[in-house]
Amino acid sequence: MRSDRIAYLFILPNYAIYLAFIFAPALAVVYLGFTDYSFVAAPRLIGLQNYFRLAADRIFIRAVVNTILYWIITVGVSMAIGLALAVLLNKPRRGVAFFRGTFYLPNVLSLVAVALMWLWIYDPARGVLTTLCFALGLPASDWLFDPRLALYLVMVPGVWTMLGFNMVIYLAGLQTISPDYYEVAKIEGASAVEQFRWITLPLLRPITFFIFVMSSIRSFQVFDQIYIMTRGGPLNTTTTIAFEIYQNGFQYYKMGYASSMSVVLLLIVGALTLVNFAYGREGSEGV
């Protein structure tokens, strides 16, 4: 039909750009993952050698574990805090606009600036945390230089920047829930907690699904704060898949190997997204 053709014409430029700059390069990366490409010479096919090496690469395995840990904790914590803030700031009260803006602000800051700020906070000699520990008579740590703590400390700015975005999306979701549900629940004698569990959470399911996917993609791509704050150290305790891709591709000139890492990352994120799609499709049947 003519109207269909016109519609396709309108979306064609966007799809052309998507094909040229996202889909085609992604296919190229998949291909390069089967080669020993090092920029200078033409890529040479080496089959699955890169993937076999990945399976035995302790640092890459560490990066995968770190990335998954980073994803679980930052997404979980930022979603939980984001939801809690949204519920608290949903009711019109004095100062609510100020608090909404304040909590959202970290999301618009440059990640490099955020990383620098937290680097200063974590300075083991004179940073804010160390000074606070001394003032309270508590033992001060080496913070980012402590292999046991570094990964969790690097997660803090990640959560800090994500929770504002999550809060805003949850706020939007909360405001679409009809107050009639809560009125009926009140009449039936449901407590606030029961209302939250049986009305709010199920109706927020599509929103939760959206936030989960967006936050997950963001967390799996974590690079800036690793690069600025720790460069994967100490002792590879904070390295991530994205950081290893950068190191292998652009510092060691092993683009073939780095491409195979990218494919692994794509598979992990793809699998998570598919699982989450199944969860998200259920919508609000739970109410």
Add this chain to the structure above:
Amino acid sequence: MKQGKAIGQWLGLLMLLGAVASSAAWAQATKIEFWMPGQEPTIRSTMEGVIKKYEAQHPNVRINYTQVPWEEWFTKLTAAIAGNLTPDISGLGYGQFGMLVGKDLFAEIPLEAADRQDIEAWALNAGSYRGKLYAFLLPETRPFAYRKDFFVEAGLDPNKPPKNWDELREYALKLVKRRGGKVIRAGVDIPYLGWVEQVYLTFYAAKKENANLWEEGGKPAFFDQEGIDTLQYLVDLRLKHDVVLPSDQQSIMGTAFESGAAAMGFPKSQGLPMLLASRPGQIGFALPPKETYSKTLTLGTFLAVYKNAKNKKEALEFQRFINSKEAMWEIYKGILFLPTRKSLQERFITDQDYNRILAECLKNSVSYAVNPRFGEARKTINDELGEAFYGRKSPKDALKAAYDKLLELSQR
């Protein structure tokens, strides 16, 4: 009114003709693409000054200068190499040169006899591979520096810096400050994160003649008794004597000494004016404490012309100009890369108080041999040095593990 309009129209026409003429001149001129890494505004202003002088002497040459921040440098240059879109001439990181020179990317420099006599041999060696010169080095070095005010505070003579490793340790024990059992001011800055191999190489070269981490080509060369003793000494400063703060050579916040959290250290020569300006009269300089030798780490940025440059002859000529006395002096004054010409040494030494020390440091310097797998080799050795500094492996085991991995890497 009509007259004013006419004048305006003629002026506009003249401007248009001027623009067309200059673009025509530009179109006819030989163009050279020149990229430099680094984000400091002084690099741009200095290089543009050098370019202006060159263009005045060569009216048929136009140089298009691009400065790329270090954070973007590796991705940008790598993409350019992959797409065969390299500039005609570019700066290169020290390790980057080593990784790329063996891939036949750079044009050999035809050096005149007069230049070969005038440029320091160690500088020419640094930019050479298999006996051929491929790049000029713009060097920076790491003298030993100390805080005179902290010396006075600790009852030490501020005009008598430590002369050897034993004194370095004794001074560090007196200079360290602690609070609640935790070091808050290091006696000496030994960065044990980031590029640990830099401080390790400095000390290793002080213990063994012609020490290096690897031979040209990447075969490891550090697993010997001197290497083990060096690492043991450094690790003891942290684990046994506790005079060291966590410090990262690569940190964007600077090392512990640069940020005032250490009493002694090895700052980069390029950062000295800023360091001195922030703490006037408080910084002392000396050659690094001697064990058997006194050695200083010297790194810097290389300048190389690409073999596939569109205007290779002109690019080589421009490269030669950058390495001339005039341009070298201008680059030293603007960006603080140190001059490598013997004919400039007298002028250099008298230019600043501490330059005499820097000149001595350059003469007694050590730096990396060319390694085609520099990035990976550096990471590998740093991981193992880190294991020793955190007490997870003995220095001997750490160096043995690093040696085995680097040997395997060099044979791939």
